[in-house]
Amino acid sequence: MTTVAYQGEPGSNSAAATVDLYPRSRGLACTTFKEALNSVTLGAADLAVIPVDSSAAGRLADLHHLLPESGLFIVAEHFLSVRFDLMTVPGASLDNVEYVRSHAHALGQCRKLVREAGWRTLVCDDTAGAAREVAELGDPRHAALAPPAAAALYGLDVLRTGVEDEPDNTTRFVVLSREATVPPRTGGPTMTSLFFCVRNIHSALYKALGAFAGNAVNLAKIESYQTGAGLNASRFYGEIEGHPDEPYVAAALAELRFFSSEVRLLGVFPSHPHRLLGLQARTVRRSS
Template identity: 45%
Template sequence: MSKQRIAFQGELGANSHEACVAAFPDMEPVPHATFEEAFEAVRGGDCQLGMIPVENSIAGRVADVHHLLPSSGLKIIGERFKPIHFHLMANPGVTLDQVTTAVSMPIALGQCRRTLRRMGLKTEAAGDTAGAAKRLAEQPDPTRAAVSPALCAEIYGLDILARDIEDEHHNTTRFLVMTADANPPPPPFTQPCVTSFIFRVKNLPAALYKALGGFATNGVNMTKLESYMENGAFTATFFYAEVDGRPEDIGLARAFEELSFFSERFEILGVYPADPFRSR
């Protein structure tokens, strides 16, 4: 029987690829050029799951993902926190003193800025971390090195010249695990859970204040609340939120009832076990 498949955005060797391997070692990771293509692979049945990064402890939320989540037609069934480590890698036989330029995506170069400056290296932007390693393997150059995850060295036959060059070693990315199943099985009751949802409040004075009041009065811990615009309209502000608990918990059920009264749209995107990383 063929392996089940899990979609991610990026080239083979990307941090998202590493996250897939760590969380689902028995599944086949499948790369996609864009988040839209990764979502479509899950929605269309080519892949059974998707592994999507949503935020980083240093860089903040991943652009565009919050816009895509509500329209994806997918449900969130899990989360994974992955410590991010970058390595400086070059073509076989190249030594560090030969390298003059480090190549990677801007966000990765920014997270290694102090280390690269200390090494005396210039930087050059690439589309993504794994893509920089792949290009170096295809077009060898002793003056260039890629800043990429360790898996890239294994996949593209590169040598690691310096390990863990990120400036902040608490650098962590949070991923969401997505499924096309409209009614996925509920998580075990023995595990603490997170509920993700979106809403848009009615155009009334203090509507947001009133919509959120039920979470306070019912003792519900809201761990995330982010706003984003839909279709470029300044008046159509959506909110993406996460809370501890399950919709059937009496306190959260009452909070959602109050939220719905003051909202013109409300949708639960997923109920899933909290990653143990949260308690560290």
């Protein structure tokens, strides 16, 4: 049986994404993102499912810091529609609630409900962990904002469903493996993730990014970060649309290497269908 590590407790969104991707797997709950990655590196798990981007909260895991040094590779991506329910101990009502618990990101994504009700917020390490804590407290004054699965898992009653501020709230997850599995070039939509360091020369970044523009390669994501005492913003994590075996992508990568001291592919994987839906939605909005 495949063992899949994730950050959080059973009933969390990461656990739900793991079940979506690998319904017959054994989940391995981890306290931190680094612990989840280390479990794969050390062989305690076969894969790790890590949230990296939220449409409501922005960047989640610091993948650009964690991934290059882990020795792991991205082999898949998954988009999860995120829902939060307000839940508390059996028999309690909305009138009883004075405190609401959840992860900081979840509290921020359900700000309207919390503000209107005037509840005090308590930050927890995990959304499902907040539900567990409410169940353990047994106090009707405490409620949790957690994914729907957490209510049944911890024996809680749901007071309100779908309380997130944005109905299209979506989180993107990536799957990490010890093996770099590169899918064959089939012509289907493909993503390539990479790490690169530009050379310390004049206009190096401008010229490096020009490699993508000049070869009509869409740079879907880029993040800069610093390492060491110098704090030079010369390291980058990026994701491009296309397969490295496609001529225009290969040409872009060759040009990028000319202006970089290091270029490392971190994963090649099929584009999730959600990307195409998002592109279609943007096209409709522009034409209307």
